[in-house]
Amino acid sequence: MSQQMSRRHALAAGLAAGTAFGAAAIGAAPAMATQPAPRKRGSGNPFLEGEFAPVPFEVTEFDLTVTGTIPKELTGRLLRNGPNVLGLEDPLAHHWLVGDGMVHGVQLRDGKAEWYRSRWVRAKGTAEKLGEPVRGVPAETDFASNINVIGFRGKTLALQEGTARPQELTDELYTVGPCDFNGTWAGTMSAHTKLDPGTGELHSVSYDESTDYVQYVVISAAGEVRSTRKIPMGGTILMHDFALTEKYVVLYDQPIMFDLDAMEHGQKIPWVWDTKRPNRVGYLPRAGGAVTWITVPPSYISHTLNSYDDGGDIVVDFVEFPAPFSADRLSTSAPPALVRWTIDRARGGVRRTQLDDRPQEFPRVPDAQVSRRHRYGYTAATADFLKAYGHGSTPDSAFSNGLVKHDLATGRSQFHRFPRHASASEAVFVPRSGARAEDDGYVLSYVHNPDRNASDLVVLSAQDFTGKPIAQIHLPSRIPLGLHGSWIAGA
Numbered sequence: 001m002s003q004q005m006s007r008r009h010a011l012a013a014g015l016a017a018g019t020a021f022g023a024a025a026i027g028a029a030p031a032m033a034t035q036p037a038p039r040k041r042g043s044g045n046p047f048l049e050g051e052f053a054p055v056p057f058e059v060t061e062f063d064l065t066v067t068g069t070i071p072k073e074l075t076g077r078l079l080r081n082g083p084n085v086l087g088l089e090d091p092l093a094h095h096w097l098v099g100d101g102m103v104h105g106v107q108l109r110d111g112k113a114e115w116y117r118s119r120w121v122r123a124k125g126t127a128e129k130l131g132e133p134v135r136g137v138p139a140e141t142d143f144a145s146n147i148n149v150i151g152f153r154g155k156t157l158a159l160q161e162g163t164a165r166p167q168e169l170t171d172e173l174y175t176v177g178p179c180d181f182n183g184t185w186a187g188t189m190s191a192h193t194k195l196d197p198g199t200g201e202l203h204s205v206s207y208d209e210s211t212d213y214v215q216y217v218v219i220s221a222a223g224e225v226r227s228t229r230k231i232p233m234g235g236t237i238l239m240h241d242f243a244l245t246e247k248y249v250v251l252y253d254q255p256i257m258f259d260l261d262a263m264e265h266g267q268k269i270p271w272v273w274d275t276k277r278p279n280r281v282g283y284l285p286r287a288g289g290a291v292t293w294i295t296v297p298p299s300y301i302s303h304t305l306n307s308y309d310d311g312g313d314i315v316v317d318f319v320e321f322p323a324p325f326s327a328d329r330l331s332t333s334a335p336p337a338l339v340r341w342t343i344d345r346a347r348g349g350v351r352r353t354q355l356d357d358r359p360q361e362f363p364r365v366p367d368a369q370v371s372r373r374h375r376y377g378y379t380a381a382t383a384d385f386l387k388a389y390g391h392g393s394t395p396d397s398a399f400s401n402g403l404v405k406h407d408l409a410t411g412r413s414q415f416h417r418f419p420r421h422a423s424a425s426e427a428v429f430v431p432r433s434g435a436r437a438e439d440d441g442y443v444l445s446y447v448h449n450p451d452r453n454a455s456d457l458v459v460l461s462a463q464d465f466t467g468k469p470i471a472q473i474h475l476p477s478r479i480p481l482g483l484h485g486s487w488i489a490g491a
């Protein structure tokens, strides 16, 4: 079923300054066919080209066109953050991950896609580029907020890591300012915080370029910092993700080290893999106590699928790249795979099991399973996955036209293939009302539609994963290939 709805479109080509939030100027709706094409190849920087190319405007559109039927029970926003650089002076010197953050969102309610909005996150550096007042009390290092966006206690938070603090957004994605959790936290946060579905606590393991430790921070269900613990690392490391069980925090001590000299030698960012430093995994009791470290073979864990306690063992599922991993080039010698570690606490060892050797990234479990035993996981296939399995090629190697549903109880997986040359982003699971099974619900993903050079929000049935999409919500413009996001339920 196709619905043609009336449309109102606000286009911020000029980013009108002086309005309440530097908000979009209202303009005529550009027809979908007239969307700016991705930049042509030739900038010398692949993250400024094709589907990665930043969009030069903010968009607001109401009553989106839908193919199929949006389930009425899907009430909430699907949000996604990613780099969308402003004011670029030297394309060759630009690193994708330092680009200004832009959050994209679609509000669903009562079977309708009420709006799509895209907004730069006005961290200090981005607000200054836009010529707008800086929100709140900024820190010099709040230059971009571009990795993730979450919901916590009714707040929407855009997350970066390293030196940047969380930025609070309104429901309609305007930036309020840095979030300090009622004055209880002045530091940075992980881009991959974990919300314990049982306690309602938000857990973070934060690193900072100016320290040689990481901080384990717990924010209570009341929205204030409950505890902080410093964990010495013997150097300044980049810890992009960690894992959480009901009893433990699992830390990845991987040797991506802060090294300003690297910039003198042509790197775009000051992070270097130190081949002399061992890889370790550590588990820290949530209730208190010291970290137990175990040395593991070199590899790079990009993202955790999930982790849980299994008797005396700790199970950690994640996406693993071969070492060394270059944070500067975002590359390594071979594609990533889905791997399980079983940490044997009694014997002090780690058993490694390759769950799926096909290249994939952006692992997610349902929010209700975070830190609990999971059966199902969802990943985005990479282009190498498709080449290896004969599904055809895609525009780049980091994203592809496939999503994977893993049944880790049976070892089977299912593959949803979007049209050739489409690119699917991270999959987000939303449970059905009254769900009786872990996979009783929907899988949502922003998918680039090459025919329109614009993105669709695609809704799949998780229990009919290979079936036709339930709904495809057609956005008026392109969401550049990017990073992480969340479903935030509610109107």
Ligand SMILES: [Fe+2]
Pocket: 147, 191, 192, 240, 302, 303, 483, 484
């Ligand atoms: Fe990430």
